[in-house]
Amino acid sequence: MNCQQTPGGLLVTGITDFSLPETLDCGQCFRWQRLESGAYRGSAYGKSLTVSMDEKGLLLQGAAEEDFQALWRSYFDLDLDYNKIRGALANKDPILKEAAAFAPGIRILNQEPFETLCSFIISQNNNIPRIKGIIERLCLLFERETGSADRFPTAEMLACRREEDLAPLRAGWRAAYLLDAAQKVAGGEIDLERIKALPMPEARAELMRIKGVGPKVAECVLLYGLHRLEAFPMDVWMKRAMATLFPEKSVLDFGPYAGIAQQYIFHYSRLHPELFR
């Protein structure tokens, strides 16, 4: 991997197995916006970015090389060998191999844990366009406090609001869940960084102490927010896909990279709905 400043921005070369649309539009994050040009605009950890990719490499606009090294390199998970992982997963099952080959540029982002927790609380019994809308309104609601509508509010900021303060979000009953999550995180009752290092059963149990966090949301937070790649979110789509793809298996064990396998299968099944009836 190599970096150089160009007139268009910071150009990073030597990146393989990475696709912006496959990574940013596969249901793991909700705050990246696709521009007309095909570039994506978004932010994380207080930094904004416009990013695009072509045959020359990955182009970061509005980022210094220090930001790339200290943040975006890790955010986009560019140091993990996805080619190797995909190969290992492909050896487990031919259909998994096909699903992986369909979107080989998917990577699991290193998103902000609290934002991810809130995002997947909002995601329950909800559709992606509306999830995005609620999160956008949440960032706007706290714009004055955070200093930018690009930033996600902290747990402390959210924790000192009341449910009626969140009415502008139009999040329905999920507003109360968001407050409970914020209060537990801000109060130290839930320590996301500690959960990140906990054995999976304990990590799941900790997260599920938050109101509105059940097995599915907990698994999503572990995978997408805490980068526990062995986590395996199981929703109705995945259940159907698994029943179709692996009818003989009752218990599935894809090993330490199950979450990546899940993401390949989820993406594949969403874009080939006719195969999963």
Added chain:
DNA sequence: GCCCAGGTATAAA
């Protein structure tokens, strides 16, 4: 109007 959306809390069997 009706159905559904990357579910969960709650009560009842």
Added chain:
DNA sequence: TTTATACATGGG
């Protein structure tokens, strides 16, 4: 432990 239902919004 498993199953049924309500839950608020809004887009198709």
